[in-house]
Amino acid sequence: MVERTLVVIGAPRRNGYTRDLSNHLIRGLERGGTQIDVLDLADQNIALCRGCYGCWGPARPGRCVQNDDMASALDRYSLASLVVWVTPVYYYSFSALTKTFIERLLPLTRPSPSIGPTLKLVKNALRSPETMPRKMALLAVAAHRDPRTFDGVTKTFELVAEGMGAEPVGILLRPESYFMDFPASKPVTMKRVQTAAETAGFELAREGRVSAETQRRVSTPLTRNDDTFNRHFETYWAIAKEVGSSGSDRKKITEAAARDLRILMPELVACFDPKAAGDLVAVIHFAFSGKQAGDWAVHISGGTCCLASGQPADWDTRVSCDSKTFVDIMLQKVDPRGAMAKGALELTGDRRLFSRFRRLFPPPST
Ligand SMILES: Cc1cc2nc3c(=O)[nH]c(=O)nc-3n(C[C@H](O)[C@H](O)[C@H](O)COP(=O)(O)O)c2cc1C
Incomplete structure (x- = not known):
């Protein structure tokens, strides 16, 4: 003692x-x-x-x-x-x-x-x-x-x-x-x-x-590898600039970073479970409106998953909603089915893919 x-x-x-x-x-x-x-x-x-x-x-x-x-x-x-x-x-x-x-x-x-x-x-x-x-x-x-x-x-x-x-x-x-x-x-x-x-x-x-x-x-790592770290690091300071903070107002930056799709989308893809995907080949197009308007494409093939920004040439399922709705879904504050029922989220194309979403991208457990 x-x-x-x-x-x-x-x-x-x-x-x-x-x-x-x-x-x-x-x-x-x-x-x-x-x-x-x-x-x-x-x-x-x-x-x-x-x-x-x-x-x-x-x-x-x-x-x-x-x-x-x-x-x-x-x-x-x-x-x-x-x-x-x-x-x-x-x-x-x-x-x-x-x-x-x-x-x-x-x-x-x-x-x-x-x-x-x-x-x-x-x-x-x-x-x-x-x-x-x-x-x-x-x-x-x-x-x-x-x-x-x-x-x-x-x-x-x-x-x-x-x-x-x-x-x-x-x-x-x-x-x-x-x-x-x-x-x-x-x-x-x-x-x-x-x-x-x-x-x-x-x-x-x-x-x-x-x-x-x-x-x-x-010392447990919080990012998966150096590449992810570098990208998130740059995004962090880009957000600091956007919210008009010098870096000392940590709360303001953190709140914005916690809801930023430039961080959340790669994190979503990192949760990809190849076992749940099996031999699935699919492209999911996310079309966001609102504050973080923009397009993202998630490509699934051969048990791997990758993310691209911008509209894909072709897609199987398209998820259209306000970026705020999607962020709330990711932070588990909004239920996706409830959002769909209210018309806040629209699905086009292969709807079955969406019902597999939670299994394909289980929330982080480590
Ligand atoms: C003058 C200065 C020098 C720094 N040098 C390093 C460094 O060499 N390596 C590093 O990883 N972080 C460096 N940092 C970042 C801090 O380690 C970082 O902000 C960390 O979160 C600890 O500071 P905090 O308690 O203020 O958050 C530096 C920060 C300042 C202000």
């Missing part, structure tokens, strides 16, 4: 994905019964380390020459047995907020050559080293999918932990952050990620470390 945990949040954006996920982690820590102190660096006035080594000099040993919030932060840090670093990935590294805080930990150490089998910095005896954090964990959140995105953060975390004489007890890496709230595509997976973050907190509090399985679950 870990007695005291300090969660250091180094995310400048208050409504970002890093904070979202850290809330799940904190819930788990609470459930696990550790005493929690959350140090939100965005609320602190902590200046850059000046590199003067004043804290190593005779005048103010173990204390910084600057007078800001770091003095009380150092006391809080020193009391913790476990520190959890929570940071967004900025240019393949910790955020400057987090890095600034780490640099200002210098008064906790004293000059040492750091030669030998470990990097261990020598702790400053004046700062009660016996109460220093003995364990460290990391939660890092990034927008990208490339696994190298986290190399800098992970390595820095491991070296900082070693240097400060703490054991690294959990590395939680969450890529593809923008897709963390696309409800139509990955509701079940997202729930799994959030549960894994909470479990990680619980394990940290109870066992003092995160299991490999929980770490793996936090």
Whole structure:
């Protein structure tokens, strides 16, 4: 059981994905019964380390020459047995907020050559080293999918932990952050990620470390492959532009993205079940009117399914409706049969194909 945990949040954006996920982690820590102190660096006035080594000099040993919030932060840090670093990935590294805080930990150490089998910095005896954090964990959140995105953060975390004489007890890496709230595509997976973050907190509090399985679950992919990721990523920022947001108004972008057919149509096709299709050969034409007016064609053949935008030359079934109606059907807010009965959705051609729709494209279950 870990007695005291300090969660250091180094995310400048208050409504970002890093904070979202850290809330799940904190819930788990609470459930696990550790005493929690959350140090939100965005609320602190902590200046850059000046590199003067004043804290190593005779005048103010173990204390910084600057007078800001770091003095009380150092006391809080020193009391913790476990520190959890929570940071967004900025240019393949910790955020400057987090890095600034780490640099200002210098008064906790004293000059040492750091030669030998470990990097261990020598702790400053004046700062009660016996109460220093003995364990460290990391939660890092990034927008990208490339696994190298986290190399800098992970390595820095491991070296900082070693240097400060703490054991690294959990590395939680969450890529593809923008897709963390696309409800139509990955509701079940997202729930799994959030549960894994909470479990990680619980394990940290109870066992003092995160299991490999929980770490793996936090990183569960939200997009199927790099191509899908790249396309959705570009659409996300196109939507941000269209809704007139700088990217900081995440709610506005997410709400629009959740209903955008440029994301929903590829996600629909990704749910295709080849077993349900058998030897079916068919083309379904979607003719949408309204806000997202446009044509899409879904081609099914030989147990595969592909999507094209624009009108197909030939089709077997045509689905005509307002784009809003179709989005509501996809989000399971509207029943397609009810929409047909009301005349809000019109079917032309082979109607049997439409009755197989749910079996051909079952909603995501992972
Ligand atoms: C200055 C800056 C640099 C960034 N660098 C990276 C990066 O190197 N790799 C990456 O995947 N995401 C990068 N991002 C995106 C963030 O990691 C992303 O927004 C993520 O969701 C975490 O931030 P949030 O908590 O504000 O949402 C960067 C964002 C900013 C503002």
